[in-house]
Amino acid sequence: MTALQIAKTVFLTLFVLAVGAAIGAAVMLWGGLYNVAATTQHTQQVYSVLELAMRQSVRLRSRNIEVPPLDDERLLVRGAACYRDKCVQCHGAPGVAQGDIGKSMQPLPGPLVDARQRWSANELYWVTRHGIKMSGMPAWEFRLAEEDLWSVVAFLQKLPDLTPAQYRSLSAPGWASTSGSAGTQSIPTPPACGPAGASAAASASAAASASAPAAGERRQDAAVDVRRGEKAMYQYACNACHTIPGITGSNPHVGPPLAGIGRRTLIAGRLANTPDNMVRWLMHTQEVDPLTAMPEMGLTERDARDIAAFLATLD
Numbered sequence: 001m002t003a004l005q006i007a008k009t010v011f012l013t014l015f016v017l018a019v020g021a022a023i024g025a026a027v028m029l030w031g032g033l034y035n036v037a038a039t040t041q042h043t044q045q046v047y048s049v050l051e052l053a054m055r056q057s058v059r060l061r062s063r064n065i066e067v068p069p070l071d072d073e074r075l076l077v078r079g080a081a082c083y084r085d086k087c088v089q090c091h092g093a094p095g096v097a098q099g100d101i102g103k104s105m106q107p108l109p110g111p112l113v114d115a116r117q118r119w120s121a122n123e124l125y126w127v128t129r130h131g132i133k134m135s136g137m138p139a140w141e142f143r144l145a146e147e148d149l150w151s152v153v154a155f156l157q158k159l160p161d162l163t164p165a166q167y168r169s170l171s172a173p174g175w176a177s178t179s180g181s182a183g184t185q186s187i188p189t190p191p192a193c194g195p196a197g198a199s200a201a202a203s204a205s206a207a208a209s210a211s212a213p214a215a216g217e218r219r220q221d222a223a224v225d226v227r228r229g230e231k232a233m234y235q236y237a238c239n240a241c242h243t244i245p246g247i248t249g250s251n252p253h254v255g256p257p258l259a260g261i262g263r264r265t266l267i268a269g270r271l272a273n274t275p276d277n278m279v280r281w282l283m284h285t286q287e288v289d290p291l292t293a294m295p296e297m298g299l300t301e302r303d304a305r306d307i308a309a310f311l312a313t314l315d
């Protein structure tokens, strides 16, 4: 055979294989042959490929994150409260089983006692902040303040050393006694853990600023971030009900489409379409219109301002 004939044979073989694979994939996909039930596992090969893709993706994206000092006892106590509020239902804790949701997920969320051996602190921070797409691991960026994300990482560093009793003491509302480098000390444990500025006082001041537009406008000039607002749309599930230009979704029509919302004169037919009123609508939806079908989505003021800034660009 000449070199040309060999090249031809190789090319034809590859072509036939590629066409065969494409037909196979199409039959699999359109024929509904891949079983998506969470009661069956991925095959070991699929599982290993997905694990590898996840690990490498986290490594790449977390490599430039600088880790702050994490050996502060207060941070640990805060982290225990955040872990109790946000992670236990899926991952369990020393002496605490996962809830039903965690137990029945596929892939199964692990107990995280070995997390510090498999992930460095910057990787744990990245996973906690951004979540893992298509695995059910949620992103916590919009639910935990920046220092709380690190407090969870500090807690994960300590987790393998904790007995069930120590975990109970650290995470119980009230006081935790810790014994660290500074000796034994009592530290108040937070009753709940959530995003920055989500306290009752903060929402009261948000309500006040909504009725005092001048102050609201000044604050808005200070720090609105349109791109962050766009990202927040997914994190507050706005795309579950609204079809929104530029936002990936299933084209739902539970709420009105938001195309052109920046140009409209009224919000929900009730409020003049100003940035402050948009923030008010998003944060205090039911107060503006007690009969509306749109639920209050629990936005912080910062997130509402960023989302309002993004919505204003839709014209």
Ligand code: HEC
Pocket (backbone or CB within 6 Å): 082, 083, 086, 087, 088, 089, 090, 091, 101, 102, 105, 106, 107, 108, 109, 110, 112, 115, 118, 124, 127, 128, 132, 135, 136, 137, 138, 140, 152
């Ligand atoms: C709704 C359930 C759920 C909640 C709540 C949840 N996770 Fe996860 N988590 C998962 C799933 C599912 C995975 C993926 C497991 C896999 O791919 O092996 C995961 C993976 C992880 C991983 C990588 C684990 C590993 O073993 O390699 C870390 C770290 C993690 N989660 C931390 C957290 C932290 C911290 C919180 C709380 C702030 C949290 N998770 C809350 C479901 C959850």
Ligand code: HEC
Pocket (backbone or CB within 6 Å): 233, 236, 237, 238, 239, 240, 241, 242, 254, 255, 256, 258, 261, 266, 267, 268, 269, 282, 289, 291, 292, 293, 294, 295, 297, 299, 307, 311
């Ligand atoms: C559970 C479904 C649901 C979710 C989730 C939801 N909305 Fe809505 N939304 C609605 C419905 C229904 C209306 C119509 C309300 C009315 O007119 O009383 C609406 C109205 C609106 C309006 C006024 C539209 C107009 O035409 O005047 C805006 C703006 C809006 N939503 C933004 C958002 C944003 C931003 C989010 C995420 C933070 C969100 N919505 C989440 C259901 C939802």
